[in-house]
Amino acid sequence: MTGPTVGVLALQGDVREHLDALALLGLRGVRVRRAAELDDCDGLVLPGGESTTMMKLAAILGLLEPVRERLAAGMPAFGTCAGMILLADRVLDGAAGQGSIGGLDVTVRRNAFGRQVDSFEGPLDVRGLAEPVHAVFIRAPWVEQVGRGVEVLAEAAGHPVAVRQGRLLATSFHPEVGADTRVHGLFAELLRD
Template sequence: MPSIGVFALQGDVREHVHTLQRLGVDAFTVRRPDELARCDALVLPGGESTTMYKLARTFDLFEPLVERIRGGMPTFGTCAGMIMLADRIEDGIDGQETLGGLDITVRRNAFGRQVDSFEGDIDVAGLGDPVHAVFIRAPWVEQVGESVEVLATIPAGEAAGRIVAVRQGSLMATSFHPEVGDDDRIHRYFVDLVKQS
């Protein structure tokens, strides 16, 4: 089974570790470059994207992360993690940096503030039944490059058609939090992707 690290300087780390362990994966937290070196793959959890990049810089993880992602390490970003993987950001703070890798433009807090958080069922490409998705101050994808596969969009309402899950090679990202609840199919999808790479 692959060794999958979860970026643990900020965000909802524990839930991702538990979900991956339930799938039989060697999952552990990553706070230092030597822990990153153990990873076959990485999860960038939800949290606060501006805090995440600053802490990654403080703990000397930023450059090693960029190198590993550029070098092809499978990486899965959820919510703030999606922002961290995006090549371009709308509504970022001044000087906000991302790790990059995904040829997408994301809009921070696209669905609104914490009070505008919501949940709903969405269809995800490759998964049979809909996924119950939890959106908390979530981004959405404004634009995708031609090598990016759209895995899910919002089905109805004001945000209908907005892109909320993507994959490009060994990188994938969701606007929502698949670690919330018991449905581990999105994590399973990522684990399969890791095994294939």
């Protein structure tokens, strides 16, 4: 495959699904578990999973500061569900002492739509896409507050669930579930800009 190399933070969660979606777009996806693996990446996907576990593992493996530095230097990133929480500058209802990687000027609420049994899916209009996407929400966060420069791309239950700020994109749903790669395509546009 040619073009940009996209790392997928491979600590826990929907790693394979994101790698599959990237491949369908003709992008080279690689697993990132160590800081040295991040060096060869042009962009980074932070997948869905469990945000507190991912933060703990990222700290143990020495990934937090390298990822923060790359994001601050302008590396494009795409966070889905837990990945949105990791990218958020502010997190509500987090575990005691839970931090985030940050970079995205939003406040998110963890598990905002409820527990696992409250998970749902359905069509969602996303700005920039002609047809609705099939959005899967699993113990999903939502955005409580957006900062300046943050563009809301989609809303559900009266709250933003897809946002973009500069070269950062985040969704509270799981676009990697299923065969629709259009949301990943929005991320691919950030890689090319």
